[in-house]
Amino acid sequence: MIEVYSWPTPNGHKVHIMLEECRLPYRVIPVDIGAGEQFESRFLGISPNNKIPAIIDPDGPDGRPMALFESGAILLYLAGKAGQFLPADTRGRYEVLQWLMFQMGGVGPMLGQAHHFRIYAPEKIEYAIDRYTNEAKRLYGVIDRQLAHGKYIAGSTYTIADIAIFPWLRSWKNQGVELSDYPHLKGWFDEIAARPAVKLGVEVLADRRRPLVDDKARETLFGSTQYQRR
Structure with missing residues (x-):
């Protein structure tokens, strides 16, 4: 059974969805990033960049x-393990x-x-808000244009590209985006959101989600704690 060290974030949900889609057995180990659990030595031994998600597969490719x-990287690994959601032919891959x-x-860093700057920054910096809101809209436009030519992100088949992008677009309101401005993207979004495995994946650890309103959580995620040498 695959161990998944995770939290209910877009990057965490990418892996949750993939595991559900592939029907691979897994066990979730919560890593409360607001409480600083990502800096604990055991987790750093798995994820030296102190970011979720991370996995341990006890049945690795060489039996170890x-x-x-x-x-x-996890999506690619799981696609290879399950033989799903990544084309076998070179061009498709x-x-x-x-x-x-x-x-x-692009999508992850810019929407992050x-x-x-729109939600969590302690001061509202108009330049930063405008810059990243406009970049979010630009990226949505790129995806919308791509989906005008195919049912899914990379063509006619549902793949890890769709699984990777979808969770980041679920918070479109927080990104200053109106989903109806991107009709091809919205149709794709609604279809992906309705998939049974996606519904299950985005509910993993959802009961642990909470607003980052306390100063300790904000400092842990955005303050000096991030930059301490370990």
Whole structure:
């Protein structure tokens, strides 16, 4: 049974959804990032970048346990293990991988910054809010144009590219985006949201979700605690 060290965030839900889609048995170990559990030595041994999610697969590819961090790497690993959601042919594989990299390098970081400056920053910085809100809208536009040409992100088949991008778009209101402005994306979004495995995946640890309203949680996530040498 795969051990999943996670929390109810977009990156956590990517892995939860993938495990549900692949019907792989797993056990969730909560890592409360607001309480600083991501800095504990046991978790750092699995995820040296102190970020969730991370996994341990006791049945690794060579019969030994396999530990992995970084959600994109985990999606690729699970796709290989299950033989699902990543094309076997070279062209199809790279068409999916480019959109996975788009999510990892663009959608996640930029929408994360939009969340931060719009919702969590202790002071409202108009330049930062405008910059990242506009970048969020630009990225939504890229996805909308792509979906005008195919049912899914990387073409006609549901893949890890869809699984990677979807959770980040669930908070579109917090990103300053109106989903109806992107009709192709909205149709795709609604279809993905209705998938049984997706419904199950986004509920994993959802009862642990809470607003980051206390100063300790904000300092843990955004203050000097992040930058201490370990």
